[in-house]
Amino acid sequence: MQIPSRAQTPLLFLAVLLPVVTAATANCNLKPSYPAPVVSNGWSAQLVAQGLTKPRGIIFDSAGNLLVVQQGAGIVHLVFNDGGATCLEVARNTTLIDSPLLTHGIALSNDNKTLYASSSDAVYAWQYDAKAVSVSGDNQTLIDGMSGDDHTTRTLLISQMVSQTLVVSRGSISNIDVEAEDITTGHSQIRAFDLENKAMTSNSTPYDYATHGRLLGWGLRNSVGVAEEPLTGGIYSVENSADMIERDSVDIHENNPGEEMNYHGFLNSSTDKNQGGNYGYPYCFALWNTSIPNLGTMKVGSQFALDQNSTVNDTFCQQHTAPRLTFQAHMAPLDIKFLPNGTEAYVSLHGSWDRDNPAGYKVSSLAFSNGSPVAAPDSTNALTDIMTNVDNSKCPDDCFRPAGLALDSLGRLFMSSDATGEIYVLVKTSSATPTSTSTSLPSSTTAKSKSGGLRVRGSMVVFLVPGVVISLSLWVL
Template identity: 40%
Template sequence: MVAHDMVMTQASSRASTVPECPIFVGQSVPYCDSLTSICYQSYTDDNGISLRIALPKVTAAPFDSIIQIVAPIKYKWIGFSWGGTMAYVPLLVGWPNGNSVVHTSRIAFGLILPNPYANATYTQMKGSGANSTHWTLTVRAQGASQWYDSEGTLVTLNPNDAGTFAHAYSTRAVSQPARNTSAFNHHDSVGYPSIDLAAAQSASFDSWVASNLIPDTPPPTTVPAPTTLSSTVRPSSSPTGAVPIGTGVPSSCASAPEPRFSSKVASGWRAVKLAGGLTNPRALVLDSVGNVLVIENGKGIVGYSRGADACVTSSKTIVSQANLAHGIALSADGKTLFASSMTKVWSWSYDAATLSVSAQKELVVGMFAGGHTTRTLAIPRKYPNLLVVSHGSNGNFDYESIDPKTGRAAVKVFDLSAVPSGGYDYTTKGYQMGYGLRNSVGLAFDASGMLWAVENGSEGLTRTVNTTTTDLNEDNPGEEVNLLGDPSKPNTKWYGYPTCHSVWQPSAFPDQKFTIGDQFTLEPNATFDDAACKQRSTPAKLVMQAHSVPLGCEFSPDSSTLYVTFHGSSARGTPTGYKVVQVPFSKLGNGGFDPEASPSSADGYTDVWSNVDDAKCSMLDCFRPVGITVDKVGRLYVTSDGAAEGELYLLGKV
């Protein structure tokens, strides 16, 4: 149920989207369980996973239901989505635990491990259990027929229609099978069954529940989630004051728990954990007095105050708003705070001394509700009246985004001095800072004011030439470092996506002699081939190992180094990423900056901080760097949203 970097796409969007993973779509058929006498509408995918729903005789929500999941024993968890997507929808997740099964109610507010969700409850029924070949979970569901979407709008299932649901599964076991609060890895694949809810209705529903319900097994999910996505601001009357934060890196912080995982740092560097127990931490900023402000997805914005040794002394939830997905920024004077959800950008008046906000405003609205959800924000130092917003594609291949008018797979700029009433409409207002950028989550300005972006490449690529298809996925396409330019001037350049991709491993192409950094197309033909990519697409300034998943970037104070967080992925046979790297830059004669390495180099960056063995990493087994910011003395602040624990780290030279 956790994607590498995207939400499971709704059925209405799938016609124009090539999925990240294999997808199975099917219709339901009647099925009656001989053990419980419950009759369902049942769907079975190509892997032998069955999803079944039974309803009472109803005409409208809210209503209870019975859901049954039957899976071959090799599948270590199954997730069921009531709304056909991963994010902002009630999720039922189940897994085997010896001869029994465990279930949990979850909801995801982004592309991360779903949080416990208290508004939908599930009670196990007879027939649940596991044997040597299969496991079965049968539950009564309450509160799953209605929920609030990313806009805070009530969504209701129609019991008289064929609903399109979603399911995900994995062959990797959860971390703590006996606990329904366990973390689990991202899914292997997803499917979109269509289940006829009208045909699933029966007058016998109440008697089925009465004769099969097993009360109080297992215990309910213990951590509640908010009922709606409304925003609550946190004023304060007790100022923290401007506490000095020094210039060094402490050997440890007594206020922080031990690092969840062992790590290694480059010579002359030190990494220290500042805080643990964060809720899906994403991007972060430093305010004018040294507080670290972190987007915690599913929670809001949390401020971490620090003492003279740079260690955290206290924390405070500044904005309680579960749908804040990733983006955060501060104005040049530090008095305005910005943050984004999947569909909107807001601002607040901000007081660093009291870690408090007021006067929430909508600045940008109408962004796409799905696909890559991060919506990174940046304020140019040279142009403090401008707001930069990065918007990813709607999936692995978003062919409609070839038209810049969609606003997807693009970076746009908006004038903060002229925000219209109700905010800018993202797709029709603002100006382009480049398009054909699949998912440029990391944005950074160099010392000359130029905007740079790091981009996540596609997964599962194959290349077909003269009916011969070659699998390129292991080491292609390369992740990209792109120069977008002066943010005060529109940039209408196309950077290649979804048609042209960057070469990382040239030897993977039997039909063509490529160099690292060249661009290629998946099905070269008379209309569009590799040469067309070279002519029409703007190439990357540097490429990096495929599937590293760069999510954050920031320059050193003198722009001699670009630091990049690799979130990491197991999309290739051997996992990669899960580290922070440094890209050396040089100052040019015109005052600008460029990577020291050539675009054809495989050695344009080196590790700063990494897991002991990233080839053995997963969401559960390693830290996963996400956001990064750099202070005035060159220290790095990095978040990790690993499923085992959300963490905040300080890295610096010693």
């Protein structure tokens, strides 16, 4: 299927209009329509973009600009005026790909020259030019056979440890998808695909998701967030578990089952015992609240069954792969991103819809050491909140809902809020932010320079003089 991209106008002539020379500044005063978020000590946050259409997956390109999947609309390219720390303003918003098919997933190849995005059915690829802000006219369909109208995100991850490897997560097609019990359906799985020998042509034969690729795990209800731990290369996912469940005809849905963080081994090992395992769904789930009858010695994170019969019961479930960590039920984790030094992972928690007291609606962090979470598998306090809503009882109607996460080259954490059409930036205030010592121009036209010079950034000429940046518009005639 061909997805249209933005038409590119040939650059025929550049005219520098001297009357518009101004000192570039960033307006850092955007305000949400709901009560401003609360941030923990040592952090600051600022709203930096509004008016987007259901922004989901986000990623920075090689030029330092932000690509945003707008669910049901396509992909936009954002250039920021950057005043440092949390002071950013959208200087330019360009429609890169116009398509109602795209849902969530986005990734860039190891050389940043190929852009990947996904619909509910397929993964597509375009040749991408970050400097020209353009994609190839025709997309290639890389992977197909993932149709379904319930969980449609199809999260994408390009490995940084194993070149030319694309990880794709596909969720279930319903709340309790009994077809996921059959491994051949491809439902509720995470698979890795080799792109090294995949030709970038529009007529090449796509991979079929269910029958191709390397199986990293199955029995995973809806693992929207997938990340690669940067020191060891271990693959982790965060899973949205089932809603409205009963155990032996007793309603336990308020606090069970727990949301999961699962471990899937290393891509650079073909014999990893942690790879390809069954994580239990659709019959087995992770325990969060242990105050339900007849649990025996089970604890937080133990796999339990909804019903007890001769074939599917708690004993059967405990033979499946248990989560590495378990979180409060229904918080809906949608993304996970690691710091480059591997000491922390950030998680976006989209928020519940089926609890009396809403849970989630926040960004939190997880402490890591030597490639693994610091917290024990049965911990109930592994997450440390970074940014929360003032009053979750007002959610989801009057609060932000975190979706995608991305780290820029300065270590700032960006978050998309799909329900409000916004982008936030979060910055640690307890550590210094790199400034003019960088040898490359940051992703804006406002970075200060000690050495001076001239740069061309998209449709701007940027003169770098000590302590100030002056930008001049370039007109395409």
